[in-house]
Amino acid sequence: MTQFKFKDNSGPNGKDSCLLDTNIVLGFLQQQPNLMKLFLSDLAGRPYLISEITRMELLGYPNLTQTEETVIEEFLGFVEILPIHHQIGTRVIQLRWLTTRLKLPDAIIAATAIEHQS
Numbered sequence: 001m002t003q004f005k006f007k008d009n010s011g012p013n014g015k016d017s018c019l020l021d022t023n024i025v026l027g028f029l030q031q032q033p034n035l036m037k038l039f040l041s042d043l044a045g046r047p048y049l050i051s052e053i054t055r056m057e058l059l060g061y062p063n064l065t066q067t068e069e070t071v072i073e074e075f076l077g078f079v080e081i082l083p084i085h086h087q088i089g090t091r092v093i094q095l096r097w098l099t100t101r102l103k104l105p106d107a108i109i110a111a112t113a114i115e116h117q118s
Contacts, residue, residue, distance in 0.1 A: 017047045022057045048079040051112040
């Protein structure tokens with residue numbers, strides 16, 4: 001998981017925000033013990049952020065049941081969804097020039113984290 005400090009996104013208790021990757025969110029929603037422990041300890045009280053691409057990946061999952069969609073929508077109500085804007089698009093291009101191994105969704109999430117880092 002990637003954690004970044006944001007100037008304008010620290011919580012009321014002063015803890016740093018966390019930009020969560022799609023796989024981390026899925027693991028949390030599936031209540032994987034190691035992630036539950038992380039969310040209840042190290043990440044407790046921190047504001048959670050996700051990229052718009054993570055929202056799309058979560059809700060665009062093939063064969064999503066109504067129950068799963070409801071759980072995801074509830075989770076989305078507790079996070080700030082960061083939009084994909086021009087600067088993020090430019091950063092995605094730069095990241096993809098560096099390596100052919102970085103898939104587009106991962107590049108968008110990484111670029112979102114970089115662009116919002118203080």
